[in-house]
Amino acid sequence: MTTVPSALGPPVTASWRRELVRQQARRRLERRRRLGRVCTTLCVGALCLSLAPLVSLVFYIVARGLPALSLGFLVHTPTPEGIPGNGIGNSIVGTVIVVGLAMVMAVPVGLAAALFVVERPGKLSGVVRFVADVLTGTPSIAIGVFAYALLVLTIGYSGLAGSFALAVLMLPIMVRANEEAMSTVPLDLWEAGLALGSRRPRVVRSVVLRTALPGIVTGNLLAMARAIGETAPLIFTIFGSQFYVFRPTSPMSAMPLTIYDNATQLYPSAQQTAWGTAFVLLALVIVASVLARSWAGYLNRKARVR
Amino acid sequence: MTPVATADLCAGPAGVPGIRQSLERNRLRGNGRLYAGLRWGGAAVFGVVFVALVVTLLQESAADLGHMGISILWRGWRPAVGEYGAGVFIVGTLLTTAVALALAIPVGLGTSLLLAELAPRWLAAPLQAMVEFLAAVPSIVVGLWGLIILNPLFARDVEPFLKHVPVLDALFHGPPLGASILLASVVLAIMILPTIVALSRLSMAGVPLADREAGMALAATRWQVARRVVVPGARRGIRAAVTLAMGRAMGEAIAVTMVVGNNTALPHSLLSPGSTLGSAIVNSFSEALPGTLQKSGVVALVVVLLAISVVVNAGGQLLMRARTPPVPPRGPAGGGGASGNPPAPADSEIRL
Amino acid sequence: MNPVHEPDGAARADHTTATLATHLAQDADPAHLVTPRPAAGAAPAPAVTLEDVTVSFGQHVAVRQASLALGANRVTALVGPSGCGKTSILRAVNRLHDHTGGTVTGTVHLGDLDVYGAGTSPELVRSRVGMVFQRPNPFPTMSVFDNVVSGLRFNGVRSKSLLAEAGEAALRQAALWDIVKDRLRDPALRLSGGQQQRLCIARALAVEPEVLLMDEPCSSLDPVATGKIETLISELSAYVTVVLVTHNMFQAARVADDTAVFLLGDDRVGELVEFGSTADVFRSPKEPRTQAYVTGHIG
Numbered sequence: 001m002t003t004v005p006s007a008l009g010p011p012v013t014a015s016w017r018r019e020l021v022r023q024q025a026r027r028r029l030e031r032r033r034r035l036g037r038v039c040t041t042l043c044v045g046a047l048c049l050s051l052a053p054l055v056s057l058v059f060y061i062v063a064r065g066l067p068a069l070s071l072g073f074l075v076h077t078p079t080p081e082g083i084p085g086n087g088i089g090n091s092i093v094g095t096v097i098v099v100g101l102a103m104v105m106a107v108p109v110g111l112a113a114a115l116f117v118v119e120r121p122g123k124l125s126g127v128v129r130f131v132a133d134v135l136t137g138t139p140s141i142a143i144g145v146f147a148y149a150l151l152v153l154t155i156g157y158s159g160l161a162g163s164f165a166l167a168v169l170m171l172p173i174m175v176r177a178n179e180e181a182m183s184t185v186p187l188d189l190w191e192a193g194l195a196l197g198s199r200r201p202r203v204v205r206s207v208v209l210r211t212a213l214p215g216i217v218t219g220n221l222l223a224m225a226r227a228i229g230e231t232a233p234l235i236f237t238i239f240g241s242q243f244y245v246f247r248p249t250s251p252m253s254a255m256p257l258t259i260y261d262n263a264t265q266l267y268p269s270a271q272q273t274a275w276g277t278a279f280v281l282l283a284l285v286i287v288a289s290v291l292a293r294s295w296a297g298y299l300n301r302k303a304r305v306r
Numbered sequence: 307m308t309p310v311a312t313a314d315l316c317a318g319p320a321g322v323p324g325i326r327q328s329l330e331r332n333r334l335r336g337n338g339r340l341y342a343g344l345r346w347g348g349a350a351v352f353g354v355v356f357v358a359l360v361v362t363l364l365q366e367s368a369a370d371l372g373h374m375g376i377s378i379l380w381r382g383w384r385p386a387v388g389e390y391g392a393g394v395f396i397v398g399t400l401l402t403t404a405v406a407l408a409l410a411i412p413v414g415l416g417t418s419l420l421l422a423e424l425a426p427r428w429l430a431a432p433l434q435a436m437v438e439f440l441a442a443v444p445s446i447v448v449g450l451w452g453l454i455i456l457n458p459l460f461a462r463d464v465e466p467f468l469k470h471v472p473v474l475d476a477l478f479h480g481p482p483l484g485a486s487i488l489l490a491s492v493v494l495a496i497m498i499l500p501t502i503v504a505l506s507r508l509s510m511a512g513v514p515l516a517d518r519e520a521g522m523a524l525a526a527t528r529w530q531v532a533r534r535v536v537v538p539g540a541r542r543g544i545r546a547a548v549t550l551a552m553g554r555a556m557g558e559a560i561a562v563t564m565v566v567g568n569n570t571a572l573p574h575s576l577l578s579p580g581s582t583l584g585s586a587i588v589n590s591f592s593e594a595l596p597g598t599l600q601k602s603g604v605v606a607l608v609v610v611l612l613a614i615s616v617v618v619n620a621g622g623q624l625l626m627r628a629r630t631p632p633v634p635p636r637g638p639a640g641g642g643g644a645s646g647n648p649p650a651p652a653d654s655e656i657r658l
Numbered sequence: 659m660n661p662v663h664e665p666d667g668a669a670r671a672d673h674t675t676a677t678l679a680t681h682l683a684q685d686a687d688p689a690h691l692v693t694p695r696p697a698a699g700a701a702p703a704p705a706v707t708l709e710d711v712t713v714s715f716g717q718h719v720a721v722r723q724a725s726l727a728l729g730a731n732r733v734t735a736l737v738g739p740s741g742c743g744k745t746s747i748l749r750a751v752n753r754l755h756d757h758t759g760g761t762v763t764g765t766v767h768l769g770d771l772d773v774y775g776a777g778t779s780p781e782l783v784r785s786r787v788g789m790v791f792q793r794p795n796p797f798p799t800m801s802v803f804d805n806v807v808s809g810l811r812f813n814g815v816r817s818k819s820l821l822a823e824a825g826e827a828a829l830r831q832a833a834l835w836d837i838v839k840d841r842l843r844d845p846a847l848r849l850s851g852g853q854q855q856r857l858c859i860a861r862a863l864a865v866e867p868e869v870l871l872m873d874e875p876c877s878s879l880d881p882v883a884t885g886k887i888e889t890l891i892s893e894l895s896a897y898v899t900v901v902l903v904t905h906n907m908f909q910a911a912r913v914a915d916d917t918a919v920f921l922l923g924d925d926r927v928g929e930l931v932e933f934g935s936t937a938d939v940f941r942s943p944k945e946p947r948t949q950a951y952v953t954g955h956i957g
Contacts, residue, residue, distance in 0.1 A: 017824055018866035021815060025525065025785040028814025032781070036529030040424050046416025047433065050503065053496045054440045057451050112348020119345065128349050131356045137550075137619025138612060139557025141584050142363070145591070145608045149362045153596065168355055175352065201341035229444020231560040232584075236591055256446045260560065263450045271454060278447045289442055516795040520858070523752060523789035524809035524865065525781045534812070538799035 065279025094252040102166035110174030135172035141232040148236040157239035159252035165233035170223040177219020181212040214296035221292030231256035369602035390603025405491035414502030422510035441500035449561030452493040457484040485567035498551035509543020549622030559584030583611040705730040705899035710764035713746040720746040721928035735910035738920030743928025752787040788862030794854035796846035803842035809865040832860035852883025
């Protein structure tokens with residue numbers, strides 16, 4: 001066998017080294033395995049710790065929220081403490097209106113800004129991306145205070161101010177998601193469209209938007225799902241209301257706000273209202289998320305069939 | 307895909323004489339200008355919103371920022387003497403975030419390692435969906451749960467227990483009240499856990515199969531492959547995940563307000579009730595009347611919070627998007643057998 | 659593929675056979691191509707013995723009932739068209755199918771060790787069998803040195819001096835020492851593709867394996883790097899038993915002592931059709947299918 005010149009002490013022959021390595025491998029194997037078992041067990045422990053809060057959360061929302069639910073709870077307006085017939089109908093309507101208006105504001109802007117970024121790579125689109133990144137990281141409470149300073153101080157507490165805040169919250173998420181979806185459209189498709197003599201708006205409308213549609217729908221609906229549950233942008237803007245309000249320029253109520261107001265009260269009935277509202281809110285968020293994914297799946301299937 | 311789209315573009319069977327005219331008409335209608343206007347408009351609205359955000363917040367906080375100057379960063383919050391500093395809240399924010407990360411990082415990494423590497427796939431997929439479901443739970447709901455379920459549990463069992471643990475008890479003096487820096491940290495840890503798990507699991511799953519097989523062929527155990535090959539290979543994504551989670555923990559306001567205890571004094575232990583920037587904003591905002599120095603002070607807190615989180619998030623985004631280090635890729639491309647993995651696709655940038 | 663169905667297949671086959679024959683007959687004795695060693699049957703104790711090995715993935719059978727005895731310190735090439743199970747056989751030797759859902763039946767012996775025996779741990783098998791993959795896959799987060807000694811570390815070797823010595827020896831064996839001795843701390847990915855592949859060979863050799871499995875080690879390299887690796891393979895057989903999967907017949911002819919030919923059966927399942935010394939397999943194949951493949955494929 002070969003002898004290797006070595007700077008570190010006497011040379012070691014290969015066959016001797018092979019013996020040494022084999023010996024080590026045999027001797028240490030049990031220890032290596034035990035280490036693996038211990039660490040895997042620790043990871044399982046970590047998983048349990050991750051799941052424990054979720055399980056507890058879901059358990060309590062169902063256990064305490066479900067008993068609060070009734071048809072009346074979903075359609076009535078709040079009653080003073082101790083008077084039966086309490087409900088959150090106005091909050092549900094408020095959430096739908098505020099979030100709906102926010103979508104109306106954010107979706108077109110998000111699409112246009114994403115097209116801007118995708119079609120004109122350069123300094124300016126870099127700026128738009130940067131703004132999207134900064135806004136994504138902006139705490140939602142800051143957006144709430146911004147909407148307060150900009151709108152509440154001028155037009156007063158209103159559903160509109162809340163919608164604006166939610167729109168600002170959703171915009172960067174939408175821009176990034178739209179951009180992602182559009183940039184997966186192969187370059188060939190853009191070029192094929194242009195080569196056929198189509199003008200750019202046509203290419204965008206028929207090729208890019210159609211191909212990217214599933215991704216765009218998912219991204220926008222997921223942003224909506226997030227906005228539905230947000231409290232911080234609403235807390236300084238829509239003020240809350242005890243009644244059904246349909247006019248966006250008036251103070252309104254929304255489910256996150258109702259939870260916040262009720263949770264901090266000591267009455268058991270208020271807490272029950274909070275749990276019930278949390279149940280409805282979570283259900284709504286889940287429906288929106290599931291819708292986001294399944295709708296995209298449907299659009300994908302449809303595109304493939306045609 | 308391509309044929310479908312091309313067919314759409316033709317908008318009718320090929321060779322129909324009307325097409326050219328219709329294209330001409332299109333051109334004359336000036337669709338192009340309208341479309342360009344739309345795109346620019348979208349970008350402009352987006353930009354204006356951002357500028358308005360910065361300007362409005364600076365404007366509203368100008369009074370207090372002028373009054374306090376740089377000392378806003380360390381002075382306390384004492385409305386009685388007209389002092390509106392962020393010092394205590396910055397400490398609270400950093401403290402809760404640090405403890406939350408200390409709790410969430412080991413748990414999150416252990417979980418993602420298990421999901422990405424150690425658990426069989428049929429088990430990992432549903433577990434992962436469950437962990438990530440936590441991300442969809444609105445923060446107000448987590449706050450409600452923390453306030454009504456965790457708070458009494460901490461006051462009765464967890465905090466008295468921690469006071470009896472040797473060594474650690476130095477961190478936990480003071481009465482067990484439930485609502486505290488500690489409870490807020492735990493709630494934050496729960497809220498950032500899905501972020502850490504989702505992103506780091508993703509980057510662990512992105513470690514090439516070829517690297518794992520190289521490890522296995524060298525007689526590494528499953529754990530050794532996970533620890534020595536997969537974790538180092540995913541460290542970039544893990545770092546980004548932690549940074550983004552940190553940004554989220556710092557910016558959370560509502561849930562923290564419900565469990566932190568809302569004390570404006572400097573916390574002296576993890577069991578002290580305290581305040582973070584977010585919770586202080588929520589609490590003080592409605593107390594302060596418009597136009598007062600106090601209101602301006604609250605908005606100044608927002609500015610401080612924004613500054614901190616922009617720095618943290620910008621770091622996270624940079625880490626996320628950073629490309630592979632500038633070294634030549636392994637071997638020339640091509641081949642690509644079962645164990646071959648394509649290089650990370652670059653952003654497909656569309657130029658027209 | 660089958661020359662019979664091609665109008666000019668016969669002519670082409672003749673031509674290619676002639677080319678290979680000239681290659682083999684250049685010096686009257688093809689010593690420069692086929693190292694003169696005893697034939698497969700006469701080899702001492704086989705290093706690896708496969709008996710009736712079948713590898714399947716779920717319903718799909720990749721290769722069926724292959725039996726091979728790989729002579730110690732010889733280079734054995736596994737050749738055949740893609741999808742005929744060469745790589746599956748290779749990965750059966752170091753139990754790499756354990757983690758990818760492949761099922762191995764039959765027996766594999768590494769010396770006396772029953773590789774799939776009840777008490778055999780895959781780690782101990784793999785510490786005796788090195789492997790080199792299609793594309794160079796040094797650990798991207800490790801330095802050159804850490805890559806070379808990674809196998810030793812995985813196996814529990816801690817001694818710094820032993821690591822340094824074994825690392826140097828392995829790099830010398832892989833003809834890489836002079837190139838990297840001053841940049842042992844550099845990231846492994848700084849090396850060129852061919853150097854990376856030699857680093858992977860060194861990494862496998864550092865554990866002092868008895869058998870080195872090479873899965874088309876040159877498929878992603880340029881001709882110069884390929885030449886260096888081929889020279890290396892011939893030299894390595896002094897220390898280890900080399901099993902080389904390749905789809906390049908010339909490569910097999912250049913470096914292998916023995917050659918095993920795998921082909922797809924009628925039911926699209928790979929099977930071993932011929933095994934013998936390289937000279938025999940190429941010059942006088944016993945099976946007509948081997949003849950057809952060997953002659954049809956070169957060119």
